[in-house]
Amino acid sequence: MTHPAAAPTRPEAPRDAAAPLLDVRHLSLDFTSPRGRIHALRDISMTVPRGRIVGVVGESGSGKSTLAYAVIRLLAENARVVGGEIVMDGRDLLTLSPREMRGIRGRRMSMIFQDPMTSLNRVMSIGQQMIDIQYRDPISKAEKRKRAVEALRRVGIPDPEDRVNGYPHQFSGGMRQRICIAMAMMVEPALLLADEPTTALDATTEVQIIGLLERLQAEIGCSILFVSHHLGTVAELCHDVVVLYAGEVVEQGSVRDIFHNPGHPYTQALLDCDPGRIKEKTRRLPTIPGVVPSLVGDQVPTGCIFKTRCPHAFDRCDHEVPPSYAVVSGEVAPDAPHTARCHLRDAAEERRP
Amino acid sequence: MVATAETTRSEQTDVRGDSAWVQHWKQLRSNPLGLFGLVLVVLMVGSAVLADVIVPYDPTQILVGPRLGPPSWEHPLGTDQLGRDTLSRVIMGGQVAMLVAVAALSVALSIGLLLGLIAGFGPRWLDNGLLLVLDSVRAFPVIIFALAVITLLGPSLTTVVLVVAITSIPVYARVVRTQTQSLSDNEYILAERAMGAGTPRILGVHILPNVIGPLLILASMDVPLVIALEAGLSFLGMGVRPPTPSWGTILNNGYNYIQNSPWPVIAGGIPIILTTLGFTFLGEALRDIFDPKLRRDV
Numbered sequence: 001m002t003h004p005a006a007a008p009t010r011p012e013a014p015r016d017a018a019a020p021l022l023d024v025r026h027l028s029l030d031f032t033s034p035r036g037r038i039h040a041l042r043d044i045s046m047t048v049p050r051g052r053i054v055g056v057v058g059e060s061g062s063g064k065s066t067l068a069y070a071v072i073r074l075l076a077e078n079a080r081v082v083g084g085e086i087v088m089d090g091r092d093l094l095t096l097s098p099r100e101m102r103g104i105r106g107r108r109m110s111m112i113f114q115d116p117m118t119s120l121n122r123v124m125s126i127g128q129q130m131i132d133i134q135y136r137d138p139i140s141k142a143e144k145r146k147r148a149v150e151a152l153r154r155v156g157i158p159d160p161e162d163r164v165n166g167y168p169h170q171f172s173g174g175m176r177q178r179i180c181i182a183m184a185m186m187v188e189p190a191l192l193l194a195d196e197p198t199t200a201l202d203a204t205t206e207v208q209i210i211g212l213l214e215r216l217q218a219e220i221g222c223s224i225l226f227v228s229h230h231l232g233t234v235a236e237l238c239h240d241v242v243v244l245y246a247g248e249v250v251e252q253g254s255v256r257d258i259f260h261n262p263g264h265p266y267t268q269a270l271l272d273c274d275p276g277r278i279k280e281k282t283r284r285l286p287t288i289p290g291v292v293p294s295l296v297g298d299q300v301p302t303g304c305i306f307k308t309r310c311p312h313a314f315d316r317c318d319h320e321v322p323p324s325y326a327v328v329s330g331e332v333a334p335d336a337p338h339t340a341r342c343h344l345r346d347a348a349e350e351r352r353p
Numbered sequence: 354m355v356a357t358a359e360t361t362r363s364e365q366t367d368v369r370g371d372s373a374w375v376q377h378w379k380q381l382r383s384n385p386l387g388l389f390g391l392v393l394v395v396l397m398v399g400s401a402v403l404a405d406v407i408v409p410y411d412p413t414q415i416l417v418g419p420r421l422g423p424p425s426w427e428h429p430l431g432t433d434q435l436g437r438d439t440l441s442r443v444i445m446g447g448q449v450a451m452l453v454a455v456a457a458l459s460v461a462l463s464i465g466l467l468l469g470l471i472a473g474f475g476p477r478w479l480d481n482g483l484l485l486v487l488d489s490v491r492a493f494p495v496i497i498f499a500l501a502v503i504t505l506l507g508p509s510l511t512t513v514v515l516v517v518a519i520t521s522i523p524v525y526a527r528v529v530r531t532q533t534q535s536l537s538d539n540e541y542i543l544a545e546r547a548m549g550a551g552t553p554r555i556l557g558v559h560i561l562p563n564v565i566g567p568l569l570i571l572a573s574m575d576v577p578l579v580i581a582l583e584a585g586l587s588f589l590g591m592g593v594r595p596p597t598p599s600w601g602t603i604l605n606n607g608y609n610y611i612q613n614s615p616w617p618v619i620a621g622g623i624p625i626i627l628t629t630l631g632f633t634f635l636g637e638a639l640r641d642i643f644d645p646k647l648r649r650d651v
Contacts, residue, residue, distance in 0.1 A: 074546055077477070099551075106549030113547075119540035123562050132558055133548045180544070187548070 019090075020047035021223045022071065022191055027084035029063075029070055036297035037080075040066050044084070044249055045324075046242045048191065053217060053224040055238030055255070057231060057270070061292055062244040064227045065114075068193045071225065072111055073101050088191070106133065109191040110184040115200050116176035120168040126152070126179055127164040133183055151182040155212055174205035178212065185216050192217075192224045198233055206230075210237050231274045235259055240336050243267050246292050246305050253327065253338030263327035263340030265310045304343070316343050380642045387638025393631025397624070400444055401451035410438035412445040413596040421614040431616035433606055439620045442598035447624060449599045453510065453583045454576050457517035462572055465522045466564070469529020470556050474537060480530070487523035495520050495582065503591045513592050517579050528571060532564045566643055574636035577629035584625050600625050 029041040041063045048054045056064045069075045071086055073093060085092040089108065093101065113119045121129055130148035131141060145164070152160035155178040168176060177197060184192060194213065198206040210233055217224055228234050234241060234255070241258040243251040243266065251264040262268045269288045271277060278286070290309035293301050301308065304317040325345035327338040381387050400407065415435050422432040430439040472483040493501075499516040506512045536542065537560070545555055580600075586592035587601025588608075595602060600621050607617025 072547055074543060102549045102551055104549070105547055111544070111547035113540045113544060115540055119544045121539075121541045121559055121563075124559075133545075133550075135554070136549075183544075183548070193547075 020049045021088065022048035022225070023087040024067075024071070025085050025087065027067075027070065027086060028082045029066065029075075030080045030082050031076070032078045032080060033296070039247060039295045039297075039300055040079075041070065041247045042300070044244075044247075046249055046252060048223045048225055049240070050190075050223055051217075051221050052239040053214075053226055053237055054240045054242060055234035056225065056227045056242045056244060057229060057234050058244035059229060059270075059292065061246075063247040064229075064244050065195050066247075067244070068111070068195050068225055068227050071191075072105060072109060072193055074111075106136075106187055106189075108189060109193060110187055110189040111193040111195065112177070112180050112184045112197045114196040116173055116180050116197075117200070119180050120176055122168055125165050125167050126171075130164070130179075130183055130186065133186070147186065148182075151186040152179065154185070154216070155179070155182040156208075157182070173201055174208065177201060177205075177209055181209070181212060181216065185220060185222075188220055189222055192222050194224055194226045196227055196229070198228070198230070206233065213237060231259075231271065232276055243270070247295055248305050249341065250306060251327075251338075251340040251342075252336075254336040257327065257336070257338040261327065261338075263325075263338065263345050264306075264342045265312050265344070266306045267340070269309075304341075306342075312344060314343075322346075377642050381638055384638045384641070386634045387641075390631045390634025390636075390638060393627055394635050397447055397628045397631060398451060401448040404444045404448040408438075408441040408444050410441045412437060412441040412598050414438075421610055421617070423614065423616055430620040431614065433603070433617050434610050434613075439603070439617055442603055443600070443620055443624055446598040446600040446603055446621070447628070449510070449593055449597060450580045450583055450628065453513055453517065454579045457514045457579055458521065458572050458575060460514070460518040461521035461525055462568065464518070465525025466529050466561075466568065468522065468526040469564075470533055470560065472526065473530040473533025474552065474556060474560070483526070484530075487526050490519065491523040493520075496585070499582070499586055500591060503586070508586075508591050508594060510593050510597070513583055513586055516586075517582060521575060521579075524575075525568060525571065528568060529564050532567065533560055536560050536563050570636060570640045570643060573632060573639060576632040576636075580628055580632075581625065 024044055024046050027041055027044040028039070031038040031040050044063075044067060046054070046056075056067060058064045066075070066079075070079075070081065071093065073096075081094055084094075086094055088104075093104070096104070120126070124132070127145060127148055130151065131144045134144045134147065137144065149160045149164050152164060157163055157175060157178060163171075168179075171179065177200075181197070197213075198209050201209060213224065213226075214237055224237075226234065226238055238255050241252065241255050242249055243258065243264065245266045251258065251262065251267045253263075257263075258267060259271065262271055266288075273286050273288060275285060288309055293299070293305065293308055302321075303319050304310070304313070304322050307313040307317040310317065320343070322341040322343045324339040324341055325343075327340050327345055381391065415437060419432055420436045421434055422428060422436075424431045428438050428440065430443060433439055433442065468483055468487070472480045472487075490498075495516075498520060499513075502516050502519075503512050506515070533556075542555060542559060545559060550558075583592055584599065584601035584604065587599040588605045589601075590605065592601055593599040603617060603621030604625075607614075607619075607621055611618055
């Protein structure tokens with residue numbers, strides 16, 4: 001994996017001036033639990049522009065996977081959307097009937113999952129499964145099979161004519177993730193949701209999968225919502241980054257801005273903790289002191305969500321929820337609006353560290 | 354280079370070897386008890402299917418011959434207290450037993466499968482409701498439940514089938530429900546939903562093939578239970594109506610005349626034992642083959 005700081009030199013994808021493909025507006029989502037409601041996502045606003053790869057980063061429990069599952073509406077039964085909208089193709093996905101939503105899944109959007117070991121059916125051959133997911137297409141089985149072989153070839157499965165008859169257990173983890181990607185990409189979706197697709201893989205395989213996603217995205221021209229806690233892969237793959245903390249977007253912007261000029265103390269701390277960025281030899285890896293605040297019921301802190309762990313917190317953070325401030329970067333024309341929800345970024349604020 | 358490729362290809366074929374069914378047959382062949390069970394089952398099922406052709410006499414015909422006669426060349430298993438040919442009655446009784454087993458188990462399997470899928474995949478309240486009903490049915494002792502139903506509907510072949518089906522449904526439904534639930538947690542079900550599949554498609558294409566194997570094995574091991582239950586009810590005079598022969602009725606009749614002749618009891622009892630053994634051995638062998646995790650000898 002390339003060093004994150006060195007990574008954001010990759011060629012930029014063309015940025016469409018038209019409306020973004022996916023527009024999440026003020027999304028709030030609760031999970032009901034015996035302990036009360038868990039406010040897992042609060043007032044999330046983010047966009048996925050056409051043809052761009054947007055990374056969603058944050059630590060465990062920050063709601064990054066929940067966001068992806070909310071977009072494709074495959075949340076657990078106890079999830080309740082309490083506000084906001086998710087607009088795609090001019091329609092709010094949250095208002096669609098289950099039937100309409102099924103029509104979108106597997107056509108306009110598809111998804112790849114964290115664990116390739118369990119995301120394929122063990123009792124069906126790869127070919128059977130790949131033919132099965134084309135059930136909507138009115139073409140012959142032989143035709144579907146040919147397409148499946150082609151899709152496997154595209155993701156770099158050697159000898160696909162033969163391997164298409166194999167069963168999942170005959171493939172390694174990396175190969176299975178390639179197969180999952182082949183299946184998700186076979187429908188040529190407009191939006192691919194990737195929920196930590198490389199977390200279960202070893203580092204060398206991870207690089208290959210990232211490279212594969214990058215190549216396929218360029219070929220198909222789809223957008224990708226890439227969920228990961230690995231800053232290196234995000235820096236490598238994504239154009240834009242959304243940083244989530246405890247169910248809130250704390251900062252978003254282009255990958256270059258976020259990694260070179262983080263505007264939020266949490267992003268700063270997150271980058272400091274990346275082992276790839278530590279320069280000197282140390283026995284103790286840096287951590288962010290404290291824990292993520294409880295999101296149950298009324299225990300969600302008032303004011304800034306990060307104040308309990310923030311080294312720069314001051315009195316204003318206690319009672320005032322920070323709005324999105326534009327982060328002034330050194331560049332003349334930033335290629336994506338860079339915003340951070342931190343009072344320190346308020347131009348009127350005198351106390352700059 | 355070409356030669357290397359050829360070698361790899363043929364080695365691959367060797368590794369994969371025979372098709373799954375040939376492998377299963379080889380495993381079964383190396384299991385003597387399982388093979389014995391298979392032979393017994395084939396014999397019993399075969400004689401049941403061909404019963405009408407192979408019976409030497411009409412099983413209900415009262416013959417002008419010895420009553421309670423010992424085995425002879427004319428009557429290999431002797432005759433009963435009315436002078437009917439016991440062998441013919443045993444063969445026809447086998448047909449009745451198989452009929453009850455097949456009919457009752459297929460009804461129980463299909464309904465149990467359906468209820469299990471609904472309970473396992475449906476909403477929580479439906480699951481709870483179904484479980485309550487299933488557990489209530491299962492809480493009745495089978496024989497008491499059978500006697501109650503028979504008192505209500507009167508003894509007949511249909512009643513026996515009904516009783517066996519109703520008492521077996523909860524077992525199958527529970528197995529299917531548990532399997533369905535654990536399968537639904539798999540990511541490939543989520544992945545299938547992410548591809549836009551609806552519930553019928555997920556259940557039919559992905560859950561059913563995973564559930565059906567264990568279920569069929571369970572059913573094959575239930576065959577002896579069902580046969581014993583049918584024989585038991587008929588023995589108590591609550592099952593198949595005379596003059597239709599049943600192993601239970603043969604036993605009961607023989608039991609009344611046991612001091613005169615042991616042959617009817619032996620003739621009625623042996624097939625029950627053999628069939629029970631056959632299906633049990635075969636069922637265990639099948640389970641070992643299809644579910645290697647349960648295999649004892651490994």
